Structures are given as C-alpha cells and as structure tokens.
Amino acid sequence: MRLGVLCSGGKDSIYSCGMAKEREEVACLITVHAENEESYLFHTPNVCLVRLQAEAADLPLVETESAGIKEEELVDLGRALDIAAECHGIEGVVTGAILSVYQASRIQRLCRERSLWCLNPLWYTSQEDYMQALIYQGYEVLISGVFSAPFDAAWLGRRIDARALAELKEYARKYRITLTGEGGEYETFVADAPFFRKRIEIVAAEATYHNFRGLFRITGARLVDK
Amino acid sequence: MILLVDLCYRDGSLAREEFVLPIARIVESVGERCRIVHFTRSPGSAARDCKGIILCGTPIMDNGFMDDPSLFSWVPGSGLPVLGICAGMEILTFLAGGTIISCPGIGMTGVRVTASDQLIPGIRMFEAYELHDNACTLPPGYIALAESERCIQMFRDPDRPVYGVMFHPEVGNEWVVARFLTGYCRPSR
Structure with a gap:
C-alpha cells in the first residue's frame, strides 16, 4: 500500500x-x-x-x-x-x-x-515501551518546545536519552504529564532516525523561555553523512 | 490464555498495532496472557487451550475479512466466550443471521444502555469512541444491550457469553474487555 x-x-x-x-x-x-x-x-x-x-x-x-x-x-x-x-x-x-x-x-x-x-500505528501504544524504543533504535530526538510545569529552560534542545527519559517518567508520576508529551506538555524534533540516509546537524538555534513555556527554534541546520 | 483474532488486511500489517495490540495490553493488564492469530492462519486450531476469544477491529476501509466468511465457521463451535469488537461484531452478526448495513460513525458518541447485563451493571449512559463504516442489525434472538443515535453499540447472545461491541473499548472503556475477561474467561479449561 x-x-x-x-x-x-x-x-x-x-x-x-x-x-x-x-x-x-x-x-x-x-x-x-x-x-x-x-x-x-x-x-x-x-x-x-x-x-x-x-x-x-x-x-x-x-x-x-x-x-x-x-x-x-x-x-x-x-x-x-x-x-x-x-x-x-x-x-x-x-x-x-x-x-x-x-x-x-x-x-x-x-x-x-x-x-x-x-x-495510526502508535494508537494507545505502551508509552514507556515506545519511548524506550526510540532511544534503543537510535532516534535522535530533541526537545523543541516545553509548555507546562515543571519543565525548565534546560530542557530546550536536550536530547531524549535514558537519563532524560528517567526524568520524564518521574515528571509523569509526580505531575501527571503524559510521558510522550501527547497532552502538549512538550514538543520534539527528530535530527536522526534509522531510516535517514543522512543526519541533521544543528548549527544554530535560539531558545526562549518564560514561566514554563519555551521554544527551541532551530535557525541553522544541514545534512551530514552518518 | 485468550485468543485475539487479528482481522486486519494482512498478517503482520501496520494496522495490528492500532487494532490488536491495545486490546492485548488490556488483556495483560488483568493478568491474562494472549495469543494473536491472523484470521487467515487457522485461528480455530489455536483456540483449543484458550479461555476466550476476542475478534478485534480493523481500519475503516478494511473489509477484506468478510470476503470469505466461512473462515469464521469455527467460532460458534468453539464453545468459548466471544467478544467481537467492531469488525468482530460484524462477524458475529453474520454468523448469527443478522445483517450488516452501511452506517458510518467516527469519533466520540453517547451510548445509552438499553438492557441490564453482567457486562454493564449499573450503567445508564457512557461515552465511547466509534470508528466504523457499517453497523449491525440485531441477529434473531439476540439482545440489544446498548445503542447510540446511529446504531446498536452492544449486543449479546441470550444463552451464551457471546458479545459484540461496535465502539472501540481501548479508548476509555477498557472496563468492557476487563469485565468480559474476569466475568467469563477465568475458569481454567
């Protein structure tokens, strides 16, 4: 199909x-x-x-x-x-x-x-398994925006790795955010995926943040060999 | 062990994640294991050591499961409790002599309970997610348990624990699957 x-x-x-x-x-x-x-x-x-x-x-x-x-x-x-x-x-x-x-x-x-x-292949998926799969399979996922407490400015541009996922799980438990950000708590950008032939290198970005709302705007990026 | 029959367009299709695995997670959440078999892969022989059968749904454009209804002739003879979800309800309707009618419905809908039953005790109304192009007439002798403005949302065989639901229970109504499992599929066979 x-x-x-x-x-x-x-x-x-x-x-x-x-x-x-x-x-x-x-x-x-x-x-x-x-x-x-x-x-x-x-x-x-x-x-x-x-x-x-x-x-x-x-x-x-x-x-x-x-x-x-x-x-x-x-x-x-x-x-x-x-x-x-x-x-x-x-x-x-x-x-x-x-x-x-x-x-x-x-x-x-x-x-x-x-x-x-x-x-909709992620429909009602196990959110924890999915987040772990992203990391395990080598997806380079960056936080491109935060829109709720308790996210601080340090999250902007941060890669979702095992340590970040552990913190997100803690947030989900304590603050009842959705682990995947499906509730609009955060947004992401993917710089690399297993099926990408090249990866995206971010060469310039601007972060703005105020009162638990922030954006990581990528202003310069290029494709590089993997 | 609960048998989950995948009715989607191909064994191992992209739709399995959407229509079968969420149901498998509900089954596992009540402490049961499940076996997933595509409807073209002789699920009847896989039902032998199972305590119940769930016929899962399909994408709205996916009606290939009805191309050869004889593939489901094993279901009534299994003697097992059956829950048919959306496409699965259509199969139960066909097997019991009802009719499939064109009746599209997408999104949340109000569901009114029309008859009391062990599966929906003490509930008069609930919201449910529907995703269907067709609906089912009530098969002869069957009992309509719940309906929406558009169609019958839940029915059952009067004598056996054979249920059909048109809505998708993984969206906020996991309790339907859980009660089916805990109410009818517990005893070891």
Missing part, C-alpha cells in the same frame, strides 16, 4: 514513518505549516525543517500552508491529502496519533471522504 505520512517533524510522526517503511511503501511525507502557534491540529516548532527530514529520508514532501484556525485547518490538511493522492498516488495516510481522539477522528473523517486508508 502506498502511504503518505503526516509529518510534523516530531518523534511520533517520524517513528510512525519508520514503522510504515518497514511494512508498506511510504510514497511521501505530508506537512502543513500553521501560522498559528496555538494550532489545535499541527505541531508547530521547527516544522519548516521537515523539508530537511524528507531529504534525509530520501522522500518527496507535500507542503501546504494553514492559518491554523480551528476546524479551518482541516480544509488545509484535506488540500494536502488531495495533492499527495494526485501527485504520489497514495492509498492511505499514516499519523503519529497516540491518544488524541480530537486529532485522530478528524483525520479519519478526512481520509474516509477521500477513500484513503488511515493508519
């Missing part, structure tokens, strides 16, 4: 892409650039770097713009799916949804309207 992977640049979509590549044919990545940082549907920090991820994975990229206004975002996403179907012959869509019924049900409806399959 030829699939398009909805890609925000974060760990969930990139890992889902890796799963899809193992079992089906990934024809393209699909991304929507939301102007609104509070977008309900689209993860926003560093989404412009999906272009570099697509190049690293040697996959075509379908990109569209969205004002990021609730529900209107769906029209913009639908447009992206139509382009992916027309240009890359996709038969289905893969998302990185884990727990979000809001996200999953809206994308399911868009797909059904277009007779596209909708696959």
Whole structure:
C-alpha cells in the first residue's frame, strides 16, 4: 500500500514513518505549516525543517500552508491529502496519533471522504515501551518546545536519552504529564532516525523561555553523512 | 490464555498495532496472557487451550475479512466466550443471521444502555469512541444491550457469553474487555 505520512517533524510522526517503511511503501511525507502557534491540529516548532527530514529520508514532501484556525485547518490538511493522492498516488495516510481522539477522528473523517486508508500505528501504544524504543533504535530526538510545569529552560534542545527519559517518567508520576508529551506538555524534533540516509546537524538555534513555556527554534541546520 | 483474532488486511500489517495490540495490553493488564492469530492462519486450531476469544477491529476501509466468511465457521463451535469488537461484531452478526448495513460513525458518541447485563451493571449512559463504516442489525434472538443515535453499540447472545461491541473499548472503556475477561474467561479449561 502506498502511504503518505503526516509529518510534523516530531518523534511520533517520524517513528510512525519508520514503522510504515518497514511494512508498506511510504510514497511521501505530508506537512502543513500553521501560522498559528496555538494550532489545535499541527505541531508547530521547527516544522519548516521537515523539508530537511524528507531529504534525509530520501522522500518527496507535500507542503501546504494553514492559518491554523480551528476546524479551518482541516480544509488545509484535506488540500494536502488531495495533492499527495494526485501527485504520489497514495492509498492511505499514516499519523503519529497516540491518544488524541480530537486529532485522530478528524483525520479519519478526512481520509474516509477521500477513500484513503488511515493508519495510526502508535494508537494507545505502551508509552514507556515506545519511548524506550526510540532511544534503543537510535532516534535522535530533541526537545523543541516545553509548555507546562515543571519543565525548565534546560530542557530546550536536550536530547531524549535514558537519563532524560528517567526524568520524564518521574515528571509523569509526580505531575501527571503524559510521558510522550501527547497532552502538549512538550514538543520534539527528530535530527536522526534509522531510516535517514543522512543526519541533521544543528548549527544554530535560539531558545526562549518564560514561566514554563519555551521554544527551541532551530535557525541553522544541514545534512551530514552518518 | 485468550485468543485475539487479528482481522486486519494482512498478517503482520501496520494496522495490528492500532487494532490488536491495545486490546492485548488490556488483556495483560488483568493478568491474562494472549495469543494473536491472523484470521487467515487457522485461528480455530489455536483456540483449543484458550479461555476466550476476542475478534478485534480493523481500519475503516478494511473489509477484506468478510470476503470469505466461512473462515469464521469455527467460532460458534468453539464453545468459548466471544467478544467481537467492531469488525468482530460484524462477524458475529453474520454468523448469527443478522445483517450488516452501511452506517458510518467516527469519533466520540453517547451510548445509552438499553438492557441490564453482567457486562454493564449499573450503567445508564457512557461515552465511547466509534470508528466504523457499517453497523449491525440485531441477529434473531439476540439482545440489544446498548445503542447510540446511529446504531446498536452492544449486543449479546441470550444463552451464551457471546458479545459484540461496535465502539472501540481501548479508548476509555477498557472496563468492557476487563469485565468480559474476569466475568467469563477465568475458569481454567
């Protein structure tokens, strides 16, 4: 089955892409650039770097713009799916949804309207097993934004390794955040994945942080050999 | 041991993670082990040492499991408690003489309990996640236990612990699977 992977640049979509590549044919990545940082549907920090991820994975990229206004975002996403179907012959869509019924049900409806399959390989996954798999399989996942207590500025740009995961587990236990950040507590950017032919080297970045909200904006990045 | 029958489009498909493994985790959470077998791989022979069967769901575009319904003729003869989820409910409907009708539903929906039963004691309403293109008519003799605006959401065989649910219990209604397991699948066989 030829699939398009909805890609925000974060760990969930990139890992889902890796799963899809193992079992089906990934024809393209699909991304929507939301102007609104509070977008309900689209993860926003560093989404412009999906272009570099697509190049690293040697996959075509379908990109569209969205004002990021609730529900209107769906029209913009639908447009992206139509382009992916027309240009890359996709038969289905893969998302990185884990727990979000809001996200999953809206994308399911868009797909059904277009007779596209909708696959969510991380749906209700074991969050701890998934986070450990990311580390074990060599995904280079960086924290690109924090949006809740108790995250401090030191988390911005930090790689999720075994030590970071242990802290996240402690936060999940103490502060009831979702371990995967599915509740919007943090966002990520993937600089390398097992299926990338090259890795992304970050050469410049800016961090801003205030009152448990912070962004790690990557302002310079390039592909390097692995 | 609980037999989980994977009804998705291919053995080892990408959909297994979404429609089978979340149910397997619920089974394990109540202390049971499970065996996952794709519907094309003779699951009937794998049921012999099992205490119950769960027929799992499929993606909304995935109806290939109904191409050859004779593949499920072993289910009634197994004599085991059965829980059919979404696509699994469609199979139970077919086996019991009901009809599958076109009835799409995606997202959260209110479910009203219409008959009391051991699986849903003391509950009048609950919210559930549905993801289906079809729904089921009530097979002859079966009891409708719960319904939404669109369709029957839960039914059972009046004489045996054979249940169908149209909603996906892994989203907030894990208790349905847990009660099925603890209520009917505990005794060793």
